[in-house]
Amino acid sequence: MHLPLETSFERVRQAIHSYRNFIVTTHVNPDGDGIGSELGLSRFLQGLGKNASVLNSTPTPRNYQFLTKNGEVRLFDPQNPTQHLMEAEAIFILDISKWERLGPMKEVIRNHPAIKICIDHHPLNGDFADVNLVCEDACASGQLVLELIDSMNGTLTREIAEPLYASILTDTGTFRFPNTNARTHAAAARLLSLNIDSSQIYEQIYERCSPGRVKLLGMSLCNLEYLHSGRLAWMMVTQAMMRQTGVEMEEVEGFVDIARGIRNVEASLLFLELSDERVKVSLRSKGDIDVNQFAGKFGGGGHRHASGILLNGPIGTAVNQVLQETHLLFQISHKLVS
Template sequence: MIDAILSTIDRGQRFLVAAHGNPDGDALASTMALANALLEMGKEVVAYNQDGMSAELAFLPGASMVVDSLEANESFDAGFILDSGELRRAGSHLKDHCKSLVNIDHHPHSENFGSIYYVDESACATGALIYRILKKAGHSLSLPVATCIYTAILTDTGSFRYSNANPEAFEIASELVSLGVSPWDVSANIYENRPEKQLRLLTAALKTMIISDCGRLGAVSVTEQMLAETGTGPEHTDGLINYPRSIQGVKVALLFRQTDKDCFKVGFRSKGEVNVGDLARQLGGGGHHNAAGATLNGDLTSIQDMVFSRLQNLLP
């Protein structure tokens, strides 16, 4: 598959690089890693995300080039869709702008769209796949590209704490640091550069925390009213789920985020004993064994009761 990707790059001149909406660190950092590398190869590149570049990742080299819309007549020789699982998560309309699509992902059950399907569930992050592609191409990793790849791996492995922090993750990170990437600078930008309003939202969210009677499920919630009162947006909810997850005895943590009057996005984080990816897919969503999500309709209490019941049946 990598050879086919390199052939696509060689033949084309104008490329689209996109990732899923409501993007996490891997999605945006992988986008910027590939976009910067293609520019260095002399290609024309448009980096796209339907929700734009998040403020906490605006330090990434080239972040200002990310756009959240495309002109109706824009055309690309190929579109690289990263970390998306399904094309609709990045934008189904993107196929209308591209002569071909390349799916690069590490999510299980990733949709087989496009002409090239490069999916490896064993990869720690999509950023690791971008690294493999660039190494096979013989492309010398510049500091901007290295910084983006390091950020992708750092964020998707939970600062090398999650089970996907495999040997390859550390091997790549070691090489990138040797090329000049500063772990301190990257970590400080991600974890020590939060706006005050995000901490106000955290305060409100923690007041909603509930723990199941068995002590193995924990959850926090964010409503539209909470976002409005704190002047925050969906991007400021990133990391909230880690608070119930950090509680002793909790095996699965959840974040319920309201997106409409009777609609909530549910994020799942497992410590390994429960496959939340399977449950999320049953609920119409998707994700990994330990990290997944789904969108559910109904009032918050009913959704929480249903999800907790489903999870309790999965607990060992």
């Protein structure tokens, strides 16, 4: 059941007032919004005198590690659950509303007796958590965390503002994506008023790539192909390509957006080989093309213009499976504008 947004804010505020021990987490392979929103929230809770720990199932990508303090983000170990997790009274799940996206933490969190609170800006997948603070109009989960803090008349410090700014910066594509609006810029201005160094944050995230990443990008662009009279562009990155260039999987982030920027391209796909039997498909679009609806046909999802799919099987099978259905992207678009 979807509650009015203010009702959801109030339920979250009540939980914060009622409990002392919190776990804050996000999805596997966390992006800037996942990392930024959980760091901002956990630091705010600590400022209230709460015990709040960030616990993730996969490591923080290298380009976001500057946001964290030593030991601030703990890595989940299924064989050795932390004392913080066992004692948690409330668990915040940020930037996702699907249990599967918690990876190896899925069952542990789902079956934990603590109250579960979701803060997200993706479409809600049924009754996900006990409390769902979900607003699809928000540009990022970090924006909702900022609005939660302000709704509590909370103290916003530079240490809280920096990761929340990174959250908004990355999930709006540096304020380029259609989810950028007056509310977005008002939130950014609020955070910038704390004298955070926006240029340094941008540089740390976007201008510290390895030479291997540049080489891998060149290789992937060399295999770029087009379908549907140039309206769709797709490319792939294999395990062999990453080994050849010495690149970690996290460094592939952003490749799919480059393909979307090509003239006349309305949708772009990137097939990333996670293992011999696991493939991640990143989808981007512009205009009326709804990649979220298309991704849903394969059990994936996200936003209208940015979504993802996880498929089991070899990368060649995944490519064939998805590409043979891409005509539906443009049928979906036609229905939306008819």
